[in-house]
Amino acid sequence: MIAVLGADSPIGLTVIRELGERGLPLLAQGKTPQALGRYSKHVKHFVSTSAPIAEWLPQLVAQHGIEAILAYSEHHLLQLATLKGALGNCRVLVPDAGRLATVLDKQRTFAAAARVGISVPASWSPAPGENFAERAATLAYPVAIKWPDPNYVASALAAQGLDLEKVEYAKSAQELLAILRRYDAVGLWPLVQTWCPGQGLGQMLHMHGGHATLRFQHKRLREWPPTGGVSSFCEAVPLDQHQAQMDLSEALLREIGWEGPAMVEYRHDPATGSYWLMEINGRFWGSIPLAYHAGAHFAWETYRCRVLGQSDAAQPELKSRRARYVIPDSKHIAAILRDSRLPLGRRLRATIGFLADFADPRVRYYVWSWRDPKPFFGDMLAIVRRALRRGS
Template sequence: MNAPPCIVLGLETQIGLSLVRELGAAGVRVIGITQDPQAIGLASRYLHEGIVVPEARSPALLAAIRAVGERYGPCKLMAVAEVNLNWLMRERSQLGQVEALLPAPAALATVLDKQATLAAAQAVGIAVPQSIEPLPGDDLAALAARCPLPAVLKWKDPNAVAPLLAKQGLDLLKAEYVYTQDELLAALRRYAPLGAWPLVQEYCPGYGLGQFFYLHEGQALRRFQHRRVAEWPPEGGFSSVCDAVPLSEHVELQAKSIALLRAIGWQGVAMVEYRYDPVSGRAVLMEINGRFWGSYPLALYAGAGFALLSYQVAHGLPYAAEPPLNTRLRCRMVATELKRLLRIWLQPDKIIDRSFQRRPWAELLRFLADFLRPNVRYYVWSWRDPQPFLRDLRNLLRVGRG
């Protein structure tokens, strides 16, 4: 492909690595930028040039991005992390000849605010969990008495609240489960010095169902979906094992997801995440991730790569909107699976969702059997590009020795 290069900001995880592999395999010169000199994406054979800038979201990083534009001419930039998308949104006028691929500011603000996302979803007919947002001046005891139980506490904008929590010496909890009014009240009072509280949401049973889209001018040019087979932490988080799901399933839900993204004015890639209960058939919206997602390698292996499409649309190049998909695939992250097995077998007291059903032997047998299945792929390992896996292994061993 005789076309401008592309910058990928964030090479530390399988997400950035997959973007490098997808673009590089198509002939795009990929310039990767990372904070970490040991980032796995730096080891990929598909990377044209790697740049390490230790200071995140800094003047030095801006200078490095501008320098790429001065060296290569006008080019696009894709970012992996939401915190970098936010930063690029603020600094987009300082990027020189580089254009970051970003959604509209108002759309990004909606996606980063869980309460605003849920309100937009309700407006297009999507089921959402009952949610209550405590506010300054609320009687916490009275609020706890009327909240649904069991409940899950989630921050509506984790990136924004993280520094405030750190100043108070509090950990950022992605999800906290409470089962009684006393537990809920104790959790809410913990955040009283902060003057801000997480959303209190009803607990929704089922498994994670992710639907993925690329929207351009209101049209969904590409779709993909998966179900979470195993998660880290075990009670719910990100996929450690996931299966592709044919587009012929959950068709009505796909249409609602697209309607939601259109309603908020979204452009580009997005993941619409649900909790799907196969017993009742009810799908409840959890959130929208307005970025490339953690299980992105599965989409790439299945033939639904979104990075090259993003690049082609940005440059006005021809693209295949709906390529044939291999939906018989499973994708897994073995290192995370091992942590999960350790938690299930030896640390069950650390599983914070009391309704989680431990099946230690079934989990172990599935883990071993997946090595023999012909349709299994891996988040990092690739025969065509083995060096990132070896670097990841060295990084894990280094952490273990530390």
């Protein structure tokens, strides 16, 4: 029995499908009884709990004879890293705590990137006692504002009633200072980075023994929110493109000592050929359904290398695919239509393109699958129930 933690999202659902299609018996865990993955035909057992892992996982491992555990949320990965070696013969297929800490801290990630020759955005880390106004006046705008280690600050922000923002943007020193003042009571401030032009390019690798055994890459076509967030529509990019950068991505993961799956995320400017590192996702990432549909199966590769002990490269012939996360993608186009600052022609072209993509034979979906349709209908039912509760 293999346990997949985090069946609540398309990421967990994709991991379930990859392993289940190869005949592995699966137990899935979700935070709620309506978790997407529980409806998959591949799931033999499902448990719903949001309690700390140490309170329920050891008993579950013993009860079901779990052979290996996979997870993707940083919350779960951090907890599982402390349980390695404490679950008998069960393989905990997550990074060790030290390397995970490196990829979760953008400053440490950028330092490693500089050592292997990867460009990073110019950054400023506001510190106590520093004159923020003077420094803000020297920056080139716009700038992106993001936390270098979101997990480290989450509890401190919550204690002050503040939301953890994935990324914010400021077009002027005044806007930047207003954002920074929000965190004065916390005594911690986010990282400020120069804005990098171009489009999102993700290079995905599975590392084993210091080498990549599987590679994939994609570019973002749309995201939600449009200013930067989850990839709502993305496209596979052939591996004969960006080859030199893929080699650098592998060198970066080797420099960190990474083992397992990771996505190295860049902003790529086709006009200049420049690449700027944004972050490393040291886990299964949000757009992994695209890799799955294109034939790059990273969850299976993790199991194959770590449990079956097969260390040879397993690069398949990849299919030309696009993948769509329908609800966020619908929110994206709705936001474009409502944005009166955009020319009408641009909004109309975006709408026509959005609708035409439903007829594109290359397009697959984050949730819907003819081979495993029940998660889609379970998700639709959950959406209807939430809407009815809001209306009552």
